[in-house]
Amino acid sequence: MSTIPRNQWYVAAYGSEISNELFARRICDEPILFWRTAEGTVVAHADRCVHRRFPLSQAPSRLVDDKVICGYHGFTYGSDGRCVAVPGQTKVPRTARLAPYPVVEVDSLVWVWIGDPALADESRIPRASYLDAPGWTTVRGLEPLAARFSLLVDNLLDLSHETYLHGGYIGTPEVASTPITTEVDDDAGAVYVSRHMDDAECPPFYRESTGLQGRIARWQDIEYTPPCLYKLHSRIAPVGSVPNPDGSDPDAFHVEVVYAITPETEHSTHDFWMVARDFALDDDGVSAFLAENNRTVVLQDVEALDVLERVIATEPAGYQELSINIDTGGLAARRMLARMVGETPRNAPAAPVR
């Protein structure tokens, strides 16, 4: 049984990745072909010619005047996916059409709907407007993860691992030792995990980027909307500083760490990561530092989760995990994901992919 929820929106690409050229990516085990039309709209279709399945992203297939021409026999499709020409005959079969995917470009992200297109509802796309808003600067990347997506969800829902896996970058002793509050709203499909450290060591990641010296107030508020979008609202401020009653927060630095967790296959994941900030907006040095260091942190996770995937994929069935307090948010996310794929959510077991 698949562990990938269907009838869900997933981030397929950054908007900047897709131009007026053919672009292919496997999303949730489905090969999808993207391109940006001359008018600027991103379109998405099955990356298989209806004739003999030749991948339309594969050379010598090509895009000419917003029409994709299959490199095998020349079947030609418009941007709506309809076949407009076949070789050797004037009549084009009525059923010759590439399966279309609902696609929405918002907040610098290209979202694709995996499932029944009739059920696609744009209003359910979770937002991260700061990724494409004045007053914010964002650095980003994409790493291939040779592990099932649920392992990245586990990883990101429990940030106590920062202390051990990411020591010297974003981890300090307080992360693992500060209690958390977890909120779950099943109706809205959201898990929220708060860890507010009011007097903490400042890790190099934030010391170098903000210039804050000494101890800090460090708030981590995770907002996960399964299955794909994960947002870490990170607030870094001098000890004792809190937001004003009117909501302003002039003494604090705000960093929004966003992940789009998109399954490629049952055992591999597109690990999109973004770091948006509301300070030093035009400082290229800060951008380069945050990009390099966050990528380092992401790759530390990737290395660990790749190993974990191999461990889980080769172990006998029935391994019994142990969960403790730090796992409260991760367990909430697991049961929400389990429900999305039709499993009984009770006891929130680890996803048993084989």
Next chain:
Amino acid sequence: MSIPEAPPVLRGERVQRVHWVLGTDQLRAVCHCGAERLFDDPIELWEWLLGHPDDHRPAEPPEPTPPPPRTPREPASVPA
């Protein structure tokens, strides 16, 4: 003993909350129906929360909850 509690963020009518009780190893589960219980094990905790309304006794009258802080940043923006 009064238990420090982080202000709520999610606004739904059926939000379940779990507070790691400061200074202890215990978790306090709060169901949307108002029932509360302390746990040592998050697995048992979720079993109980998911079992609503089984064994969810009415809670003691809650202490007044302070108003949540406003945030200048993007609020919890869950889909409708």
